[in-house]
Amino acid sequence: MLNPVNSLRINGERLWQSLAELARIGATPKGGVKRLTLTAVDREARERFVAWARAADLAVRVDAIGNIFCRRAGTDPHAAPVAMGSHLDSQPSGGKYDGAYGVMAGLEVMRSLNDAGVATRAPLEVVSWTNEEGSRFTPVMMGSGVVAGVFPLEHCLVQRDADGVSVGEALKAIGFAGEAQAPRLGAYFEAHIEQGPVLEAERTTIGVVQGALGQRWFDCVITGQDAHAGPTPMDSRQDALIGASRLVLEVNRIARAHPDYARGTVGYLQVKPNSRNVVPGEVRMSVEFRNARDSTLLAMVAELKSCVRSIEAECRVAMALDEIVYFPPCEFDARMVASVRAAAGSLGLSHRDIVSGAGHDAVYVARIAPTAMIFIPCEGGISHNELERATPQDLAAGCNVLLHAVLARAGVTQAKEAVT
Amino acid sequence: MLNPVNSLRINGERLWQSLAELARIGATPKGGVKRLTLTAVDREARERFVAWARAADLAVRVDAIGNIFCRRAGTDPHAAPVAMGSHLDSQPSGGKYDGAYGVMAGLEVMRSLNDAGVATRAPLEVVSWTNEEGSRFTPVMMGSGVVAGVFPLEHCLVQRDADGVSVGEALKAIGFAGEAQAPRLGAYFEAHIEQGPVLEAERTTIGVVQGALGQRWFDCVITGQDAHAGPTPMDSRQDALIGASRLVLEVNRIARAHPDYARGTVGYLQVKPNSRNVVPGEVRMSVEFRNARDSTLLAMVAELKSCVRSIEAECRVAMALDEIVYFPPCEFDARMVASVRAAAGSLGLSHRDIVSGAGHDAVYVARIAPTAMIFIPCEGGISHNELERATPQDLAAGCNVLLHAVLARAGVTQAKEAVT
Numbered sequence: 152m153l154n155p156v157n158s159l160r161i162n163g164e165r166l167w168q169s170l171a172e173l174a175r176i177g178a179t180p181k182g183g184v185k186r187l188t189l190t191a192v193d194r195e196a197r198e199r200f201v202a203w204a205r206a207a208d209l210a211v212r213v214d215a216i217g218n219i220f221c222r223r224a225g226t227d228p229h230a231a232p233v234a235m236g237s238h239l240d241s242q243p244s245g246g247k248y249d250g251a252y253g254v255m256a257g258l259e260v261m262r263s264l265n266d267a268g269v270a271t272r273a274p275l276e277v278v279s280w281t282n283e284e285g286s287r288f289t290p291v292m293m294g295s296g297v298v299a300g301v302f303p304l305e306h307c308l309v310q311r312d313a314d315g316v317s318v319g320e321a322l323k324a325i326g327f328a329g330e331a332q333a334p335r336l337g338a339y340f341e342a343h344i345e346q347g348p349v350l351e352a353e354r355t356t357i358g359v360v361q362g363a364l365g366q367r368w369f370d371c372v373i374t375g376q377d378a379h380a381g382p383t384p385m386d387s388r389q390d391a392l393i394g395a396s397r398l399v400l401e402v403n404r405i406a407r408a409h410p411d412y413a414r415g416t417v418g419y420l421q422v423k424p425n426s427r428n429v430v431p432g433e434v435r436m437s438v439e440f441r442n443a444r445d446s447t448l449l450a451m452v453a454e455l456k457s458c459v460r461s462i463e464a465e466c467r468v469a470m471a472l473d474e475i476v477y478f479p480p481c482e483f484d485a486r487m488v489a490s491v492r493a494a495a496g497s498l499g500l501s502h503r504d505i506v507s508g509a510g511h512d513a514v515y516v517a518r519i520a521p522t523a524m525i526f527i528p529c530e531g532g533i534s535h536n537e538l539e540r541a542t543p544q545d546l547a548a549g550c551n552v553l554l555h556a557v558l559a560r561a562g563v564t565q566a567k568e569a570v571t
Numbered sequence: 572m573l574n575p576v577n578s579l580r581i582n583g584e585r586l587w588q589s590l591a592e593l594a595r596i597g598a599t600p601k602g603g604v605k606r607l608t609l610t611a612v613d614r615e616a617r618e619r620f621v622a623w624a625r626a627a628d629l630a631v632r633v634d635a636i637g638n639i640f641c642r643r644a645g646t647d648p649h650a651a652p653v654a655m656g657s658h659l660d661s662q663p664s665g666g667k668y669d670g671a672y673g674v675m676a677g678l679e680v681m682r683s684l685n686d687a688g689v690a691t692r693a694p695l696e697v698v699s700w701t702n703e704e705g706s707r708f709t710p711v712m713m714g715s716g717v718v719a720g721v722f723p724l725e726h727c728l729v730q731r732d733a734d735g736v737s738v739g740e741a742l743k744a745i746g747f748a749g750e751a752q753a754p755r756l757g758a759y760f761e762a763h764i765e766q767g768p769v770l771e772a773e774r775t776t777i778g779v780v781q782g783a784l785g786q787r788w789f790d791c792v793i794t795g796q797d798a799h800a801g802p803t804p805m806d807s808r809q810d811a812l813i814g815a816s817r818l819v820l821e822v823n824r825i826a827r828a829h830p831d832y833a834r835g836t837v838g839y840l841q842v843k844p845n846s847r848n849v850v851p852g853e854v855r856m857s858v859e860f861r862n863a864r865d866s867t868l869l870a871m872v873a874e875l876k877s878c879v880r881s882i883e884a885e886c887r888v889a890m891a892l893d894e895i896v897y898f899p900p901c902e903f904d905a906r907m908v909a910s911v912r913a914a915a916g917s918l919g920l921s922h923r924d925i926v927s928g929a930g931h932d933a934v935y936v937a938r939i940a941p942t943a944m945i946f947i948p949c950e951g952g953i954s955h956n957e958l959e960r961a962t963p964q965d966l967a968a969g970c971n972v973l974l975h976a977v978l979a980r981a982g983v984t985q986a987k988e989a990v991t
Contacts (some may be wrong), residue, residue: 345802346799346801346802347798347799347801347802347803347804347807348798348802348803348804348807349802349804349807352807364801366801368847377956378767378768378952378953379766379767379928379929379952379954379955380834380836380838380859380861380928381766381767381784381786381834381861381927381928381929381930382765382766382767382768382769382927382928382929382952382954383767383768383834383928383952384767384768384769384832384834385823385826385827385833385834385835387767387768387769387772387952390823390836392819392837392838392840393819393820393823395816396815396816396817396819396820397816397820399812399813399816400813400816400817400820403805403810403813406805407805412804413805414800414801414803414804414805415805416800416810416848416850417812417851418800418812418842418845418846418847418848418849418850418851419842419845419846419847420812420840420842420845421845422838422839422840425838425839425840425841426838426839427788427838427839427857427859428836428838428859429838429955430836430838431837431838437847439800439847439848441800441801507801507802508799508800508801508802508803509799509801509802510801532798532799532802532803532807533798534799534802535799535849536797
């Protein structure tokens with residue numbers, strides 16, 4: 152059966168222009184974006200998005216945590232909506248595509264369906280989630296977390312930034328403390344730049360995201376004894392930095408030794424007293440492991456603890472390891488993932504399965520609705536950086552995959568004209 | 572031949588009381604001392620010392636860098652003076668004995684000789700050197716460095732502290748910009764706490780100091796690539812902290828593999844961007860090696876450079892190693908060292924040869940006069956710390972060694988009474 156919408160394509164030029172226009176709001180001299188959540192520039196971005204949504208005849212509602220839902224009606228009033236989205240806030244030195252792409256891609260799908268006069272059975276929503284980045288207020292992924300029931304709304308509204316302003320106050324100040332209920336979602340697709348190097352390195356356009364890695368984060372304090380570097384013989388030392396360096400290398404070795412997309416990182420390390428000719432008495436450091444499987448993640452942690460005991464004994468230091476965060480691995484809905492793969496295939500786009508190493512709103516939404524993500528390449532894998540770059544071709548390709556995956560899920564009931 | 576001064580002993584109680592009185596000047600709540608060079612508290616300490624010296628009939632002169640020389644005349648007007656001394660300034664969180672002991676011990680030798688009516692052939696000097704610590708003004712060991720010709724006087728006078736005050740201004744402000752010429756020294760003895768753990772651990776009272784370790788200091792910058800800890804596979808990373816950790820362990824290994832009192836220390840390490848979930852793109856760190864022999868020190872550095880090349884290749888990072896400081900090893904005068912050993916032996920004190928790991932005024936004075944040092948134990952090897960501690964017994968023992976080494980060098984020409 153020939154489906155008349157099979158050859159429907161989004162308008163890549165319009166998507167590119169919208170992303171460029173949005174990127175001027177909070178633009179930085181180095182070509183990036185500084186758009187911290189619930190600030191004046193975030194308000195401006197939100198208002199631009201809302202204006203565009205209204206211009207596309209979408210029904211806009213805002214919920215109590217400031218999430219923006221923009222609906223395009225479907226022909227079946229009982230069908231749960233198929234949603235698309237991401238976030239408009241950025242890191243302090245952020246890029247033009249992280250988050251913004253998922254929202255603008257959802258809007259572009261709406262506009263393209265309007266242009267083609269295509270009606271869907273299920274209604275569609277494009278969603279902008281509040282405070283995905285967590286740079287101004289914690290926790291991260293706040294808006295999707297509230298909707299998914301991960302965080303109580305009241306808990307989030309009283310979180311304060313470094314200046315003592317609460318989320319609730321900031322929402323009111325920018326006019327986005329809404330009263331709408333978040334809709335029950337029938338499905339959720341999120342398009343996003345990969346933020347890693349894999350697609351670019353493999354010259355692949357579409358990442359079919361299987362889910363997201365689980366994460367276990369630790370704080371580690373290593374206690375030795377300060378001593379003068381000159382008079383203290385090597386055998387008399389209790390050098391905390393020797394213990395820390397051994398642990399850094401073990402974290403790396405453990406991650407490399409495990410399957411299932413294992414990652415092991417020490418990103419933070421602070422030496423005390425941090426003086427050239429004093430043997431360090433204390434080191435504070437982070438350790439984090441990521442893996443697609445909980446069982447492997449636990450095996451990595453067990454190995455870490457065993458290393459800690461060995462290093463303590465061999466380096467004559469005390470090591471306190473404290474687990475502070477656990478995100479379980481997230482596996483996206485198999486049929487949703489298949490629909491992304493099928494859309495990429497039918498569009499003739501190179502694609503590969505991939506697992507997200509980072510958290511996204513989709514990880515929380517997956518707890519309440521069938522969810523999938525679409526990744527496109529970003530230059531050098533660079534993200535959370537003003538130098539973040541993606542090509543118009545890849546941005547359009549990902550948006551076309553989004554379009555067709557959404558149509559497959561929502562069902563097409565009517566097309567103004569058959570496109571051949 | 573029975574020498575009537577063989578049984579002469581210093582007054583340990585008076586030495587202890589003088590140290591305690593001096594320690595009240597700039598005393599800190601934790602029992603230490605904050606007496607930064609050329610400050611109001613340093614002035615108070617200097618004035619107390621000068622008053623004590625005058626009370627002991629010593630002739631006090633101050634030179635242009637603020638060194639204080641206090642002379643006790645000898646019977647031979649042509650003999651070059653035998654000097655004793657150290658420094659009165661402290662670290663910001665310093666202890667009661669580092670430096671102060673060497674000055675008070677010298678003063679106590681003078682007082683004890685006065686009490687016993689002993690005249691020496693050569694004149695004696697007790698010296699307080701300006702700015703040994705280098706905490707307020709660099710370079711360290713400034714006063715002794717000027718006298719030894721290591722630093723030009725004019726260069727030192729224009730050095731400024733963090734508030735923009737110069738050494739010259741500070742000297743004038745406290746009334747210690749003198750006009751005297753530093754005397755030509757015939758010999759120099761410096762008594763000091765060990766500032767390391769060796770004597771205490773071996774229950775030995777006197778360290779017969781052979782010299783001081785040579786030092787080579789480096790700055791190292793390791794450049795990798797910042798990347799997201801989540802999306803970046805282990806094989807794609809250029810983690811600067813992995814390179815840094817390997818180098819920390821190599822520095823430690825190299826020091827342990829070499830003889831001649833080798834030390835290897837990374838005391839300073841700074842990670843960028845130092846964020847929990849970002850693979851570190853840059854690490855800046857210090858490396859320092861110390862050794863008693865220049866040839867061994869050079870071998871250690873050669874091995875370090877070879878390690879740097881291996882780590883660069885294996886960790887895909889760039890490492891820039893920059894040598895910033897070189898102190899050559901210092902070997903004290905053999906006859907002076909022998910006189911310290913002989914004094915300890917004749918006093919029946921346990922003693923061992925030792926090499927100073929840290930710099931001292933004696934290291935510079937050794938360039939212009941036969942020099943030796945006397946170490947006594949300090950609790951736990953702790954120094955440059957308010958918790959610095961030494962026992963009255965050990966302080967007195969070191970001072971008695973100083974007395975007899977000085978008398979052996981200066982020659983005794985007259986004793987009021989024979990002490991048996």
